[in-house]
Amino acid sequence: MPIKIPESLPARSVLESENIFVMTETRAVSQDIRPLSLLILNLMPTKITTENQLLRELSNTPLQIEIGLLQTVSHESKNTDNDHLSSFYTTFDQVKGKRYDGLIITGAPVENMNFEEVDYWQELCEIMAWSRTHVYSTLHICWGAQAGLYYHYGLQKKPLSKKLFGVYPHKTLEKNVPLFRGFDDVFYAPHSRYTEVTAEDIASVPSLRVLAVSEEAGVFAAARADDRQIFIMGHPEYDSGTLAAEYFRDVGRGIPIQVPKNYFPGDDPTKTPVVNWRSHGQLFYSNWLNYYVYQTTPFDLTQLLENQAPVPGSKSSATA
Structure with missing residues (x-):
């Protein structure tokens, strides 16, 4: 939670210059408090595992x-x-008349398919169109991020020469982005995917900006200019054993797979993985909830209306 201080206190400018969030007394007394309403569109086949991972991050x-x-x-x-x-689950028909402070769209193991070949693609398009007017902030993860960038902005995913699989170092590109408030100069996050959306393609859209990258893994995070849509290509919510489970699953099925990079000590899969992304993963989700949802969402969600209007020239009109 933010600290509340007098508006004219000298420490205010110092803290804000260090990307530390402070709240003035004027703003504090004007805030109304209510529970946040958050919806998770779970596209993963192992839904319970994904529930546990995301709820663990959101609960802290x-x-x-x-x-x-x-x-x-x-x-x-x-x-x-x-x-x-x-x-425990609901359907889009049951919620499309409601409004939410936040929405998370998870990844899905369908990267090697064209978007339109995915059996729920049209339904997903309806949900993404609905999110522009019924959700304040939407967080897209991995394939969900690629799907969102394609649907909203026409950016096509590109195949990688081999699966990007492991834990990679990243850096932020802008110093004072609240999403990465409190992060170290270098932070780690897991990736597990066969495709990518390049930084060059994202930068070609005037309303988008790249926020964090990796020399090896490419784009980690991008956002719309008003921060109402966030796209992340990695999995900061992954458990310590998630990559190991994927590796041994593929080995058991006879699927060619390399040992996940920067994960097992000495690249020895008989050893216990080293976790070096947990604290940044927790901080990432806390920052999104606090600065991109809680601090900015309207108290009366009916005020959302057309705040997330379609982007001119996007894929929306052609795919919804």
Whole structure:
């Protein structure tokens, strides 16, 4: 939570120059407080694992958050029990009349397919179109980020020569971005994907900017100019054993796969992985919740209306 200080206190300018968030008394007394309403569109086949990972990151904050879980009806889940889905998940038809402070769109293991070949693509397009007018801030993860950049801005994903698989160092490109407030000069995050959207393509869209990159892994984070849409290509929410589980799964299936980079000590898969991304992952989600949702979302969500109007020249009109 921010510290509240007098507006004229000299420390205010010093702290703000160091990218430390402070709240003036004037702003504090004008704030209304209510629980945040957050929706997670879970596109992963192992939904319970993804729920655990994301909820762990979102729970470590003093904010009160009401979580809703969303599934697509145009795809039948084969890896999650129907009783779990019927008990805890809702459908787009059930929520499309509501408004939310935040939305998370997860990744999905469909990178090697064209977007239009994914069986729930049209439903996802409807949800992404709806997010512009019914959600204050949307966080897109991995394939969800690639799908969002394609749908909203027409940016096509590109195949990599081999799977990007491991834990990679990154750096931020702008000093005072609240999303990376408190980060070290170099931070690590896991990646697991076969495709990418390049920094050059993202920079070609005037309303987008690249926020963090890796020399080896490419773009880590990008955002719309008003920060209402965030796109991340990595998985800061991954558990310590997630990459190991993917590696041994593929080995067991006879699928060619390299040992995940910078993960097992000495690249020896018999050893316990070293976790060097957990604190930054936690900080990333806390920063998104605090600075991109809680501090900026309207108290009355009906005020969202057309605040996220379609981007001129985007793919929206052609794919929705």
